[in-house]
Amino acid sequence: MPAHLVCFEKACRKRYPVTEVIYNCPSCGGLLEVAYSEWTLDPERLKRVFRERRMSNAPLEQSGVWRYRELIPFLDDFGNVVTLREGNTPLLESPKAAAYGGLKNIAFKHQGFNPTGSFKDNGMTCGASQAIRLGMRRVACVSTGNTSASMSAYASAAGLQPIVFVPHGNIALGKLAQALEYGALTLQVEANFDQILALVRTLAERLGIYLLNSINPFRIEGQKSIAIEMMDQRDWRPPDWVVLPGGNLGNVSALGKAFRELRDLGFIPRLPRLAVIQAEGAAPFYRFMKAPRPGGFEPERRPETLATAIRIGAPVSWPKAWHEIEQSNGVVEQVSEEEIADAKAQIGRAGIGCEPASAATLAGIRKLTAAGVIDQEADVVAVLTGNLLKDPDYVHRYHTGQLKAADGRPVRGRFANKPVVVANDPDRIVELLSE
Numbered sequence: 001m002p003a004h005l006v007c008f009e010k011a012c013r014k015r016y017p018v019t020e021v022i023y024n025c026p027s028c029g030g031l032l033e034v035a036y037s038e039w040t041l042d043p044e045r046l047k048r049v050f051r052e053r054r055m056s057n058a059p060l061e062q063s064g065v066w067r068y069r070e071l072i073p074f075l076d077d078f079g080n081v082v083t084l085r086e087g088n089t090p091l092l093e094s095p096k097a098a099a100y101g102g103l104k105n106i107a108f109k110h111q112g113f114n115p116t117g118s119f120k121d122n123g124m125t126c127g128a129s130q131a132i133r134l135g136m137r138r139v140a141c142v143s144t145g146n147t148s149a150s151m152s153a154y155a156s157a158a159g160l161q162p163i164v165f166v167p168h169g170n171i172a173l174g175k176l177a178q179a180l181e182y183g184a185l186t187l188q189v190e191a192n193f194d195q196i197l198a199l200v201r202t203l204a205e206r207l208g209i210y211l212l213n214s215i216n217p218f219r220i221e222g223q224k225s226i227a228i229e230m231m232d233q234r235d236w237r238p239p240d241w242v243v244l245p246g247g248n249l250g251n252v253s254a255l256g257k258a259f260r261e262l263r264d265l266g267f268i269p270r271l272p273r274l275a276v277i278q279a280e281g282a283a284p285f286y287r288f289m290k291a292p293r294p295g296g297f298e299p300e301r302r303p304e305t306l307a308t309a310i311r312i313g314a315p316v317s318w319p320k321a322w323h324e325i326e327q328s329n330g331v332v333e334q335v336s337e338e339e340i341a342d343a344k345a346q347i348g349r350a351g352i353g354c355e356p357a358s359a360a361t362l363a364g365i366r367k368l369t370a371a372g373v374i375d376q377e378a379d380v381v382a383v384l385t386g387n388l389l390k391d392p393d394y395v396h397r398y399h400t401g402q403l404k405a406a407d408g409r410p411v412r413g414r415f416a417n418k419p420v421v422v423a424n425d426p427d428r429i430v431e432l433l434s435e
């Protein structure tokens, strides 16, 4: 399958070989995407093949990414693949969470079931495999936490050196712990995500390090598998809506591309509408989409949210995200700290659980159904991007009434479940449980 890199800018569209180490178009600076020429497939045959592969014990077939390799055909040698059996994440229905969101039904595509606990693994298996193909020895990323956890694991599994840059003091402990345990050289920089990304982009070239942020188009190819697996699990019936949190906007770019390709190749009859939800304190894309104009993107200089995964003010992939929202007739919404925290507690009470950024989905759905944008009868899939255990500090603070926004304002939770301290006294415990 002839794969190439192509500039995303309509006015440019210059092509480059997939083996070139570039992150932006060398001609105009635009974002790059992976494209395929002479790409025709037999959907009905492949749908059967994908199912059969689930029975196999071969590593490539067990991966919920590489099982769908005909839909991400950028490698010419699968000997380069590094897999931790990523993907394979469940679609979980919950009438209880649906009711909270103002819906009859909802299903959560829970990416927190991935090997390092977030959706980043779907993309990282591709990014790391491409790094090996290119003969790179060191890989780096700037991260609000999950990308660094994922990259560290895949790099170490492949024998590459992981170097991670994280904002000092603004990453959840579970994620920092992962980077350290997976052996990354971890630099805690005294700056925010946007500032560090600008810094690292200049450093990558100087130091000959391969950059694995979501600006890397091979990561986006891998994250397409979230949509592909979702469709496989739904017998290729697209839902009405797919809802996801927005930070750097790589994931909406990936899912949008996947749904368009699946439609164009004949796997699904139509596109689902995409809804991107941002945290109020870090919602530059929400504001942009109120009055979109080319080149008129206004970054948020001081992004703030307790959902640290999406604490991003200058999302790199905004032109792609804009395109996908337009193509799918999608929407962008923003939600408050309280709305995120309470929606998260509700996802927990449904026995599912997720990290704060992921819960922006249900909070956004609740707002969009109340406003009549999403119909209560609609068929909705929300993507839960990360595992509950990523940010235990947030959970503990919420349930003990100690959650505070960046400015010190208390974030009051309506569903706090405070632990009870009790004496080592059977009578007292019986009394307590009889109340």
Ligand code: F0G
Pocket: 118, 120, 142, 143, 144, 145, 146, 147, 148, 214, 245, 246, 247, 248, 249, 250, 251, 252, 309, 310, 355, 357, 358, 385, 386
């Ligand atoms: N949810 C979680 C749990 C995330 O970690 C991220 C991004 C997002 C949502 C937003 O996805 O950036 O594709 O719009 N985390 C990145 C990181 C930035 O460094 O781990 P996006």
